[in-house]
Amino acid sequence: MTDSVKLMNGSTDKSVCAILLAAGSSTRMGENKMLMRFCGKTPIELCMEAFFKHADEFVVVVSDSTREEALSAAKRLWEGRSKSVKIVNGGKRRQDSVYNALKAASSDIVAIHDCARCCVSDEIIASSIASALEKGCGVASCKVVDTLRFADSGEVVDRDALLCAQTPQCFAKNALMDAYSQVDAEDTYTDDAAIYSSAGNKLYFTKGSSSNIKLTGREDVALVQAILGNKDNVTEKSCGSVPQFRIGLGEDTHRLKEGRPLILGGVHIPHEYGLDGHSDADALAHALIDAVLGACALGDIGMHFPDSDMRYKGINSLELVRHTAALVRESGFEIGNLDATVTAQKPKLGPFRDAMREKLAEAFGIDICAVSVKFTTPEHTGPEGRGESMTVRASALVFKS
Ligand code: MG
Numbered sequence: 001m002t003d004s005v006k007l008m009n010g011s012t013d014k015s016v017c018a019i020l021l022a023a024g025s026s027t028r029m030g031e032n033k034m035l036m037r038f039c040g041k042t043p044i045e046l047c048m049e050a051f052f053k054h055a056d057e058f059v060v061v062v063s064d065s066t067r068e069e070a071l072s073a074a075k076r077l078w079e080g081r082s083k084s085v086k087i088v089n090g091g092k093r094r095q096d097s098v099y100n101a102l103k104a105a106s107s108d109i110v111a112i113h114d115c116a117r118c119c120v121s122d123e124i125i126a127s128s129i130a131s132a133l134e135k136g137c138g139v140a141s142c143k144v145v146d147t148l149r150f151a152d153s154g155e156v157v158d159r160d161a162l163l164c165a166q167t168p169q170c171f172a173k174n175a176l177m178d179a180y181s182q183v184d185a186e187d188t189y190t191d192d193a194a195i196y197s198s199a200g201n202k203l204y205f206t207k208g209s210s211s212n213i214k215l216t217g218r219e220d221v222a223l224v225q226a227i228l229g230n231k232d233n234v235t236e237k238s239c240g241s242v243p244q245f246r247i248g249l250g251e252d253t254h255r256l257k258e259g260r261p262l263i264l265g266g267v268h269i270p271h272e273y274g275l276d277g278h279s280d281a282d283a284l285a286h287a288l289i290d291a292v293l294g295a296c297a298l299g300d301i302g303m304h305f306p307d308s309d310m311r312y313k314g315i316n317s318l319e320l321v322r323h324t325a326a327l328v329r330e331s332g333f334e335i336g337n338l339d340a341t342v343t344a345q346k347p348k349l350g351p352f353r354d355a356m357r358e359k360l361a362e363a364f365g366i367d368i369c370a371v372s373v374k375f376t377t378p379e380h381t382g383p384e385g386r387g388e389s390m391t392v393r394a395s396a397l398v399f400k401s
Contacts, residue, residue, distance in 0.1 A: 014107075014108035014109055014133055015056040015057065015106075015107040015108050015109070016054060016055045016056055016057070016107055016108070016109045016110075016111060016129055016170075017055060017056070017057040017058065017059060017105040017106070017107035017109070017110050017111070017173070018051035018054065018055035018057070018058050018059070018111050018113065018168075019059045019061065019098065019101040019102070019105060019110050019111065019112045019113065020044065020047050020048065020051070020058065020059070020060045020061065020113055020115050021061045021090070021094070021097055021098070021101075021112070021113065021114050021115060022034045022043070022044045022047075022060060022061060022062055022063075022066045022069075022070060022115040023061045023062055023063040023066065023089070023090025023091075023097050024063075024114075024116065028216050028217045029215070029216070029217060029218065030218065032065055032066065033116060033215050033216075034065075034066045034069065034115060034116075035065070035066065035069055036215075036221070038118065038224055038225055038228050039225075039228050039229070039297070041073075042069055042073065043115045043116060043118035043215060044060065044066065044069055044070050044073050044115050045069075045073035045076070045077065046115075046118040046119075046228070047113060047115045047117075047118055047120065048060070048073055048074065048077050049077065050118075050120050050121075050122070050125060051111065051113065051125060052077065054111065054125050054126060054129055055107075055111060056083065056084070056107060057083070057084045057085075057086075057105065057106065057107050058074070058083065058084065058085045058086070059085075059086045059087075059088055059101040059104045059105050060074065060085065060086070060087050060088070061088055061089070061090045061097045061098070061100065061101050062087055062088070062089065062090060063089075063090050067087060070087050071087060074087070084106075086104045086105075088100045088101055088104050093188055094189075094190070094191070095180075095183070095188070095189050095192075095195060098112055098180075098192055099180050102173065102176065102177055102180065105173060107173060108172065108173060109129060109132045109133060109170060109171070109172060109173060110170065110171055110173045110176060111125065111128065111129055111132070111168045111169075111170040112167060112168060112169050112170070112171075112192050113125075113167045113168040113169075114167045114214060116214045116215045116216065117166065117167055117212050117213065117214050117215070118215060118224065118228070119211055119212055119213060119224060119227040119228055120167075120168070120212050121209065121211070121212065123207075124140050124166075124168070124206070124207070124208055124209060124212055125168055127140075127206040127207060128140045128168045128169070128170045128206045129168070129170050130206075131170065131204050131206045132170035132171055132172060135202075135204045136171065136172040136175055136201070136204075137170065137171050137172070137175075137193075137196060137201065137202070137203055137204045138168075138169075138170040138171075138204055138205075138206045139165055139166075139169045139170075139193045139203055139204065139205050139206065140165075140166040140167060140168055140169065140205075140206055140207070140208035140212065141163040141164060141165050141166060141205040141206070141207075141208050142163065142164045142166060142208040142209065142210060142212075143159075143163065143164075144159040144162045144163070144164060145159075145210075146159075147159065148162070163205060164208070165191055165193055166208040166212050166214075167191075169191060169192045169193050171192065171196055175196070175199075175201060176192065176195070176196055178199060179195050179196045179198065179199035179201060180195060182198070182199050183195055183198065211227050213227070221299065221303065222298055222299055222303070222304065222327065225297060225298055225299060226296075226298065226327075226330065226331040229296065229297050229298075229331065244399055244400050245336070245397060245398070245399045246295045246296065246297075246333075246397070246398050246399070247295055247395060247396065247397050247398075248290070248291045248292060248293065248294030248295030248296070248395065248396045248398070249290075249291055249294055249393070249394070249395055250286070250287040250288060250289065250290030250291030250292070250293075250294060250340075250392075250393070250394040250395070250396070251287055251290065251391070251392065251393050251394070252283040252284075252286040252287040252290065252301075252391070252392050253283065253389050253390070253391040253392075254275035254276055254277050254281045254283045254389060254390060255275070255276045255388060255389045256273040256274065256275060256276070256387060256388060256389055256390065257273060257274060257275075257276040258272060258273055259272075259273075259274070260273065260274030260275065260276055260281070261274045261280070262274040262275060262347075263275065263280045263281065263282045263317070264282060264283070264284045264285075264342060264349065264352070264356060264390075265282065265284045265285060265352075265355075265356025265357070265359055265360050265373060266282065266285065266316070266317070266318040266321075266356065266359035266360065266363065267352050267355045267356050267359060269347065269349065269352055270347075271346070271347045273387070275390060277307070278307035278312060278313060278314075279305075279307070279312050279313070279314065279315045279316075279317055279320070280314060280315065280316055280317050281317075282316075282317035282318075283342075283390055283391070283392045284340055284342055284356065284360075284373065284392045284394075285317035285318060285320065285321050285360065285363075286301055286317060286320075286392070287340055287392035287393060287394035288321070288338055288340055288360065288364075288392075288394045288396065289301045289317075289320060289321060289324045290394070291338065291340075291394040291395050291396035292324055292325075292328055292335060292338070292364070292396040292398065293324060293327075293328075294396070295333070295396045295397065295398040296327075296328050296331050296333050296398055298327060298328070298331060301320070301324075304320075304323070304324070304327070305320050305323075318359060318360075318363040321360065321363035321364055322363050322365075324364075325363065325364045325365050328398065329365075332400055333398040333399065333400060334398065334399055334400075335364055335365075335366050335370070335396065335397075335398050336370065336396075336397035336398060336399050337366075337370040337371070337372070337396070337397050338360070338364065338366075338370065338371050338372065338394065338395070338396050338397075339372040339374070339394065339395050339396075340372070340373050340374065340392055340393065340394035340395075341374045341375070341376055341392065341393050341394075342373070342374070342375050342376070342390060342391075342392050343376050343377075343378050343384045343390065343391045343392070343393075344375065344377070344378075344384060344390040345377055345378060345380065345384060345385050345386070345387050346387060349375045350375060353373050353375070354368075356373050357371045357372070357373055360373070
């Protein structure tokens, strides 16, 4: 694999070790983000794949809860290939974890990367390693785009003088080890660039990207999915080739309750029973939302609009439809057509079909011709047939716009 480094970086025989950090506690996510799956893979596996062609050696830093996944991902990826992989334990702080990894690494250059940045591109990795090979250091960084102010005075900070440091951060290993050996054990650093420069070394920055995001909170999940789903290089490696057209399925059931308004497809239907739920319980809108999200691999309705969130209490589900349509378009997809079947014993829904189609078409931002709504009675069988609930099944086709 030294050959591939030679090819990318001109003439060098220096070896590269990828140090992948996967020992975080994920407190802001509410679950272990290293074990979440994107395109069917965990952030650990995605990062191993991303660095595969750039590194000769791998050191993966794990916690008790991520060790097993790191081992099995390494086995899947390295089966039958000769590449060194070491799994080491994380420390109390980030710098303790990196130091454990540095002691295990034997390459000339180390490329230190947070596995939470699982959308990292080939280009970002290659340029930061190239900079370390040439100048001893390469830190992936981004310009600041927001206006920054001091919290106390409100005074604006000159953002042109600032950079957001990302990872990978790549260094000549010996120089970084020297810097680590000079660190006061009491001092805590947030990244390796800080430790490297504290020893008087000059930092060199390489181009990061706003797509190289750090999976931190729940709100990042859909973003990571969208970036990975649309990123050509990761898509090829991780998701197979994505065809231009994609389909999705959705299903939703709600109980019927006396006195609740019955809302389907945004239309209020006169009936003594209505669907019960946290929102307006519009099962037709919900099943279609899930079908569309599914087609784009953007998760499901519960992920985007959790019923534990009071913002969605009693909400008109067409608002959720509009939000979903915007998400879909932000991900580079356009909705082709939608089809749904409502299973309900009573009341007669046929007369409301076109009103539902019209409202759904408007909310999804597509032509009414592309929206089909059908109804079926379950012949008095099952909970729908007994009038206890209604179920909607839906499909959606989307395409790359
Ligand atoms: Mg629902």
